Amino acid sequence: MRITEVESVVLGDAHFVTVHTDTGLVGVGQSACWGYPTAVHAVVETFRPHLVGADPARIEHHWQHLYRMGPFRGAVLGGAVSAIDIALWDIKGKALGVPVFDLLGGRYRDKVRLHFLLPGTGAETLATQAAAAVADGFTAVKFDPLPANYGDLSQARLVAETAKTTAAVRDTVGPDIDILIELHRKLTPLQAAAVIPALAPHHPLMVEDAIQIDSISSQAEVARRALGVPSANGERLHTIWEFKELLAQGGAQYVRPDVGLAGGLSHGRKIAALAEAHHAAVVTHNCLGPLLTMASVHLDVAIPNFVTQEYSPLDDELADGPARACVRREGGYLPVPTDPGLGVTLDLAGAQPQDLTGRPLTRIPLRADGSIAYAT
Template identity: 35%
Template sequence: MQITRRHALMGASAILGAAMLGTGTGLSAETREKARALGLRITALKTFLVAPRSIFVKVYTNQGITGLGVALQTSKEVATAAAIMENERVLIGRDPTRIEALWQELYQAPRWRGGPLTAAISAIDIALWDILGQALGQPIHQLLGGAVRDSIRIYGSTMDMTPAIFAEQKAQGITATRVQAPKGSVGAMIAATRRWREMVGPDHELAVHMDGTLSTREAMQYLHRVEDLNLLWVEEPIQMDDVEDWAMLRARTTTPLATGERVLTKWGFAPYLNRHLIDFAQPDIASCGGLSEARKIAALAEVNRIQMAPHGPHESAGALVNLHFDAATPNFFAQEVRDYTSQFELDLHEGLVPQIKDGFAALPDRPGLGTVLNEKIAAQRPYIAITRSAEGRAF
């Protein structure tokens, strides 16, 4: 019997239904073998670039199941799509349920690594988890060991904090907000942060995002002057070029530090985690190496008592990747989200979008990733490369 995407998403994969573990603690070796016994083989890959910066891949199989993956590599979307397709010749005819083995081959075999190459592996890895979940009739988080929470805490994001924005977030049940630091002098950033804290009061958790715009000297000045504000974290105060700069910051402030959306793989995160240089790790699962690698980063963070707050300015497919990860990760703290209710978004994913209410996201409950990509809708917003100015806006 051919297993179709429709059957999988409807939870009608009766072939393996009776073999699922009911404890929520993971899949037995026997069940994994039954997945392999389906004879799944990869037959093709296809990429889709959707404005403004979404990179999707579909991984096709001989049993009619198609896995959906997503990559993020801002300003290198075309290169990332090409890197994804470079892997097709390696993957054709391979068993998509052997996720770890394929990850290791795609990462270890090439001479060059990083950037679009790692983002390409991320997208493929996510798609393979989607295939496995559909084949077994289980949401991905169940395959990762089962949910350790009933819902997923989110935090708000805003370019500025005003009384109106704060009131709106409170009405949505949001209890933590990350605010973008204003451009300009360190003094202006300090004044803005103090104004925001006064506005939201002492109990609302307040974080500040810097985009790596400060020099190390400026960052130390800022962190010193906001010590008394009890910030949730300061995110990316400096660039990731020199880990010793982060060691200097860590030694000179008690304000929690967060970073990671531009750090790739467990090896990239290791010095930040093993040396306790950050308090919150923020990998982007669509660029750091996929779900397989994010799980290892989370385990390393857990060993060092560091919490996870994955990067998440994605459309619905990327957001659902995060939610599966968040559900099954013990040291998860809160998730960055955005609005998934535009008509284009709903049409692009045929209504299968994250469900957010009262400051929490619901656990995804459909098999695999739990969404689809409508190719006709995707074609309505073709990607257009944009070259930005040299005045601080990366192209």
Template identity: 35%
Template sequence: MKIGRIETFYVPPRWLFVRVESDEGAVGWGEASLEGHAEAVDGAFEALRDRFLGHDPYRIEDIWQVGYRGGFYRGGAVLMSALAGLDQALWDLKGKAVGLPAWEMLGGAVRDKVRAYAWIGGDRPHEIGEAARARREQGFSAVKMNATAELEWLAAPKSFDAVVERVEAAQAAGMDVGLDFHGRVHRPMAKQLAKVLEPLGLLFIEEPLLSENPEGLAGLAALVATPIALGERLYSRWDFKPFFESGAVDIIQPDLSHAGGILECRKIAAMAEAYDVAVAPHCPLGPLALAACLQLDACTPNVAIQEISLGIHYNVGHDLLEFVTNKEVLSPVDGYLPIPRGPGLGVLIDEAAVRAAHKGRHRWRNPVWRHADGSFAEW
């Protein structure tokens, strides 16, 4: 069997799907979505086609090694997202060809379902409370929300009161809460806000500082007991390595469509296990990305919880399951996502719908925010 075709599809609202077909007609799907940079990732597939058309699709490790190392320049969001989408599609193709889920080929299941959380928005406590109750009615018992709007280098501590009130509103609705700082808070404010939030018993604080500030994160980790989560902007095991070594992180959040795919994220998770660090895969993306995450969740002992982009926040009016025909495999039940039992990634894609959607070629871009003084603010 040889790889005969590698196709990419721009799928709204901001996804990039990958389809790999063998010369014998076996097909696999993956997701190489990199929000706001679909064109760049699509361009990276030109080199991947040159290297891997005619290659044995079962040799996933070899393809990954050549894809990562063969171009001399390696790593980064664009190249790793392209490699991630190809990796996912190869696991899907191989699994469907041999009749096994990807998790079965990776060592077998350690769980039958995984706890899931969904995002909620709102600026005021009553809005947060309503959103949390809506998620509870969907069956969730945990949510993630933004900690705050941008905080300047120096801000009055009284501005933290609103953050506490918003968290308490979600907790009053019966939800466990993870709080995403999104790297918006500079170090002088981050350490104060983290201490203020500590009594609330959060699931985690995510990106209290950007991962490009490892020294600051290590210092913050020494100050607070709340678990620190990060990793959506790290793209390989080598990127994660210094955070394990410094003890700066308690929960890692690799994105399986950004960090090299299933194979690489399985290795990242194994490294984390050696440091007693939990895994909570990042997934504000589409159905194939989520299906890939569930393959990792199934066979990885230190997975704690899974993000799911159910609703319109991430998907901008599009249904997560819009292009999936067996929708039940990605639907939460009583706060958990089931582990897909079907071969490959376990999802069935409506190819005709994907090809029709691709004709529109979305041009999604991250919004740009600014501080009150007009300077750029982190998204």
């Protein structure tokens, strides 16, 4: 079997790839680098001369070749390699007639627990959305409790308002539902040192990405100082080497790899193994629709240290979009897929541009004085 074509398509802030073979099998993949999809597309175009005519089964060989073609790294390259890697695993599963998780070690669990991303802001809205999610069967919810004007508040008001919103959700869902706190990299390390302890009485499963991702050491330090409040990091990291540094410095109890950014399924299983060796758990990051959700699910099914899978409203809303999964949510869980490969069909013919994030890159948070606040 040989690769005959690599197709790269940008649809708004979504980027998909399809890898075609001379047997008629087609693998599908997606990048999670939603900020710069045309840049990812350009990198995939540079991959084509290596891939066309090659054996798609040599997944690790292709991963290393593509990653090391040039002395440049980062999210754009990571997104491009990830999309190709996912597509190659899809082809291998289809060629062997088995789901991808069978190639990653086999089925470890019988279903995949989900946590629902609450899209709202403010205590009242989030509490209402959390109650609806629990009524729909979810056993975990995730939300951002920071007030909209977080960049202009006094430290005391920032802490009080964040804790108040978190308390509203906890009081609504009760002690049998896990709450996951997403801070979207909005705080400085000094602010994080004040805010995170105030959330401890509400027993969050984790507090994620309190500060900017510029420094792995700083992320690790904030996590170490958050005594009694588990930290989660990694949705914007790209490689096992970055995750290794974070874990070695004691920087996360939960790692958050995104298979569409951190090297696909090949790298995802290595990151999970690194985390396991550090007694850390995996909470896979995902917010861009069914294809990446299903790719993540195959990793979740196969690894022992998985806890919960991110599930976006887009996964339901785009169920009839260009990417369609072979399984549908059952309450707060996804069943284990049984179709060969990823279990995803991708129909790009006539597909419309997608708005997966709802935020133009030029629209970032500003403080009252016109300076740039920490952006998400």
